[in-house]
Amino acid sequence: MLSGRRILLVVAGGIAAYKTLELTRRLRERGASVRALLTRAGGEFVTPLSLAALTGDKVYSDLFDLTDEAEMGHIQLSRDADLVVVAPATADIMAKHAAGRADDLASTALLATDKPVLMAPAMNVRMWEHPATRNNLETLKRRGIRFVGPTQGDMACGEYGYGRMAEPEEILTAIEAQFRTAGLLTGRRVLVTSGPTFEALDPVRFLGNRSSGRQGHAIAAALAAAGAETTLVTGPVARPDPAGVTTLHVESAEEMLSACREALPVEVAVCAAAVSDWRPAQVAEQKLKKGSAAAPDIALVPNPDILAELAQPGPHRPRLVIGFAAETEKLVEHARAKLAKKGCDWILANDVSPATGTFGGDETTIHLIDATASESWTRMRKQAVAERLVQRIGRFFSGPPMSDTPADAVQRGVAE
Template identity: 45%
Template sequence: MSFLPGKNILLGISGGIASYKSAELTRLLIKQGANVRVCMTAGAQAFITPLTLQALSGNPVHTELLDPAAEMGMGHIELARWADYILIAPATANTLAKLAWGLADDLLGAVCLASKAQQAVAPAMNQQMWKNPATQHNVRLLMERGIRVFGPAEGEQACGDTGPGRMLEPASLLQELEECCATNVLLQGVRVLITAGPTREAIDPVRFLTNRSSGKMGYAVAQAAAKMGAEVILVSGHVALDCPPGVQRVITESAADMLKATCEYARQSHLFIATAAVADYTPVAVADRKIKKNADTLHLEMKRTVDILATIKQEYPNLFTVGFAAETHDLMAYARSKLERKGIDMIAANSVADGKAFDQPTNALEVVWQDGHYSLPEMDKHQLAEALMKLVAAQYNQRNTTG
């Protein structure tokens, strides 16, 4: 079953040798029943003519930002509103940089900034340009904003080099688009509640106890769930991250604050994912004034915090619940134990030994449920979150179907 018939696909083409593949991609999209319009940069037109793409798409090709005829009707805005999906293939290093930093000095950049459509890029460049830290940083920025990255592939390049940087073949890009369209409805109409980031446990008015969680994994999970059509509530500790597109965020301070907010939203949710690194202990008493360093030692009496995951599952036993476990050793044993002890539906466990995961752009997960287990290898946290949410959606939908 194809999900492309009737979809409005805007194909952006930037100036790389892989532009010649865009003609075949256009043909395949039309064959699948999609409505295709093409937007070309000036560089792209040096490799392939607009007339070729016009003949294949059946629509005029858009090339100029300041085209008086088109701009009388705000042509770039109309194009941005028309698109259900924007795919830039090939996406050069220059185009990736422009998208990452929000430049709109050509038509393609302006359309991307003005559109609410799901966007994707298919990188194509020299292998060293792809590996350059600047390019990798730009790619991470794009993924953080919800832009999908298809590829690149590895192999021989036009310049004679061999390595990563080849644009995916048109058939592979078509498959990626199909999968995205299918994924976008996996959690349609499902209300998903997610906790993320660290908590802060006050000691006095200026100090608190916390942990190393950056919240990146939880925010990536929230973004992935929103891409799947879910209505997402993100209950978050204090982090240096922007709220993902299409997500409602609630900022909390302590473990008690996060528990209160989570309980409030759990009653109206269908799926709960607890990625937050919640403090296990909190000070018995909080000083009302700044504690002075009058002694050589300081003793703090601590008490256990309420277990948010266990509490939510106990109060809402029918709520499909996914936990997270960060462990330094015996990863699978602790994951299985936590799954059974708390009566949750799934758990995603990751190793934090030797500085892994915390403040890192990558992670790996062991995903466990009652009668199954799947290993997700180390990859970028946004890609990992999407892979995880596909597993979660599959288990959630299976339970609802069989139930």
């Protein structure tokens, strides 16, 4: 997978910089060539000599090194690579890139590159949770920057929480996923639904749910990154539109169904939205007032079943229809029943019990189920779920969808 690949590794200033030495070694073991770019702050944690010994190449750090500018130039440095990896990606370097600053070699190379960028954030938990960092993160994601981590745990500063840089093996997996999915679905049209639906009670109130849209948006972004022409139909969420995706914003289930119909024909439909099962039979024209009388009786009627409709046989049925089953008990049993009822090809079942933190959280546990088998994926970030699903979809179009590598065979279990 990595043989012959060229990686530009940007090492910024943070205690996690020591992990980049192990990452470099593992990349070289897999046949990748690594060229290191070390910031001035990064040089306080790892030495140029260490990186040079592991990369087998010169380490670059000075924007105003005239010899380097004559021989290669900062633009050529950033474009000779197949992938730019920033590890650790500090709050400072994320802020610089989000703002488009270019006052050192690292920030200049990032601004000048036309290649994919993968960042592995590492910082104090308070810095990671600060609104400025969160805004920078969303800005960079909108521009197509991909992220791995951070993870949760003890930090060098003595605090605990999210902010630890992902381990070298996890970063390596993300790098391999980048190359594995690049161009995998080029030329294919796909549809993704995401987020909740809001069903109006009156001009002010609505029936809804806690879906954040994090998983559906991650899937849409991963499909677009794999080259697919992607349409995302999303309910109301507080998330930015993914880069490279045609995004349609709706509120109700009926609006979502209408937008999905307009997006057809597609080859793949991924229904990740948490569509409300019911809606009020009547919507009050004015705000319902609270009086002395008992609470009003609200009659409900079923909403359209978007997944079932897209899965119906017909000339516009996608070749692959994938649904989600958000369950709180008997995940595989209920998901298999949903698969048969809806007529879709795959179901991704996940536990959304309050204790799991799945709704609105960044991690989930997935069980992928088709007509004959099921497999369980270990708990992972929703971005990792999206990338793994894209790989699955790619294999569907190139071979049997449920017969893969020996590792996958070990994870797969025949459903009872």
